[in-house]
Amino acid sequence: MAAYDHPDSATFELIPVLRALADPARLEIVRHLGRVGEANCATLIGTRPKSSMSHHFQVLRESGVLRTRIEGVQHRNSLRLEELDARFPGLMAAILNAA
Amino acid sequence: MAAYDHPDSATFELIPVLRALADPARLEIVRHLGRVGEANCATLIGTRPKSSMSHHFQVLRESGVLRTRIEGVQHRNSLRLEELDARFPGLMAAILNAA
DNA sequence: TGCTTTGTTCGATTTTTATCGAACAATATG
């Protein structure tokens, strides 16, 4: 599998980022990554099928919320916290700290 | 016209708030209110028809993002910044400061 | 009362997103 391309942080846009975060499955992914740092897709799938999850990861990736690194068969995801904070200061902190 | 009912700040939920903010028309409304403090609907309508705008105000109101006060024929809107910040610290600041 | 202003509600579309099974691709391992 070829590496994904990720948007440059200079091109992050607020609305796609907010839309990416405004979904229960994706917010859960984001919060889990906020705790564990990095995780592959499989460990983040709850009850939903793989194809649904793949879609959610794509939305998160394309908006800039997370980065996916390929290692063997696994795709390891992590939040792009520094870049997000540079572009939207305080946003991810607010999301991750929210009750 | 009877007064609107607004959700209590204790019942604000993150996903509806994010969804409310993740729309171009609504984000523009929010940013405008962030600058001017209070405004009636008419001054916030750009090119879109009234019925569309009424819908956007409803979404913002029901999620807790803004409050609508009726004064005569006009409906005056303002952000619920203190309450939002109490529940989601830093969130609205991040939104309003974002490039 | 009749007219104007401000905004809502209704109803019908259209557009956008989410969902998920099935087939596929890439890597690793026996």
Next chain:
DNA sequence: CATATTGTTCGATAAAAATCGAACAAAGCA
């Protein structure tokens, strides 16, 4: 090579949101 593991892609459907004209409602004013 055969098989398992991990995740993507495709395609069809369903669900959710946005859009907007037209009719309506409330308040103010001549």
